[in-house]
Amino acid sequence: xxxxxxxxxxxxxxxxxxxxxxxxxxxxxxxxxxxxxxxxxxxxxxxxxxxxxxxxxxxxxxxxxxxxxxxxxxxxxxxxxxxxxxxxxxxxxxxxxxxxxxxxxxxxxxxx
Amino acid sequence: xxxxxxxxxxxxxxxxxxxxxxxxxxxxxxxxxxxxxxxxxxxxxxxxxxxxxxxxxxxxxxxxxxxxxxxxxxxxxxxxxxxxxxxxxxxxxxxxxxxxxxxxxxxxxxxx
Numbered sequence: 001x002x003x004x005x006x007x008x009x010x011x012x013x014x015x016x017x018x019x020x021x022x023x024x025x026x027x028x029x030x031x032x033x034x035x036x037x038x039x040x041x042x043x044x045x046x047x048x049x050x051x052x053x054x055x056x057x058x059x060x061x062x063x064x065x066x067x068x069x070x071x072x073x074x075x076x077x078x079x080x081x082x083x084x085x086x087x088x089x090x091x092x093x094x095x096x097x098x099x100x101x102x103x104x105x106x107x108x109x110x111x112x
Numbered sequence: 113x114x115x116x117x118x119x120x121x122x123x124x125x126x127x128x129x130x131x132x133x134x135x136x137x138x139x140x141x142x143x144x145x146x147x148x149x150x151x152x153x154x155x156x157x158x159x160x161x162x163x164x165x166x167x168x169x170x171x172x173x174x175x176x177x178x179x180x181x182x183x184x185x186x187x188x189x190x191x192x193x194x195x196x197x198x199x200x201x202x203x204x205x206x207x208x209x210x211x212x213x214x215x216x217x218x219x220x221x222x223x224x
Binding site (some may be wrong): 006009044090092099101104105 | 153154155157168209215218
């Protein structure tokens with residue numbers, strides 16, 4: 001079945017270092033969303049990408065959607081302790097936009 | 113707006129017991145979904161609904177039932193709880209197919 005994998009599963013960085021998480025789908029995605037979940041909290045929407053090759057920025061966060069629309073990345077420049085949490089990508093399952101499947105997530109720990 | 117609310121926040125069950133997790137949203141969203149979150153496995157879709165009276169299965173529906181009699185409410189029923197259903201359960205809603213999902217605070221369920 002369709003799978004959405006993320007790497008790495010865990011990442012520890014020193015505050016100020018950059019961080020990147022990658023999302024890979026076994027099938028083409030019509031769109032991809034990114035969510036952040038703080039420890040003990042619930043997922044919160046960050047952004048949605050729709051177009052092939054699309055790049056969007058939110059302050060220190062840069063999101064990319066691959067040309068083939070099968071992969072995506074989230075890059076954080078100069079991490080801060082407020083960036084701690086788990087980052088998920090999510091996309092619609094093939095055959096219907098009603099079902100949204102989430103990636104396995106990347107847990108980011110920032111060491112002050 | 114309260115957004116998406118879930119009750120209870122915590123629940124402990126014995127194997128074989130049944131219970132209902134409540135979810136409500138006040139944003140008049142069409143789509144509602146139930147996810148379970150287990151360590152290292154991200155969020156997995158249990159059931160979803162695209163409107164009152166319409167529900168369908170997600171990736172891991174076995175052992176769970178849902179109904180959607182109103183736009184606002186989307187309860188999740190555990191028919192006969194098993195230790196494998198120990199998890200954190202999140203309810204989410206969104207306005208349309210391509211829109212961001214809003215998550216509730218979650219219910220942490222332990223089955224002994």
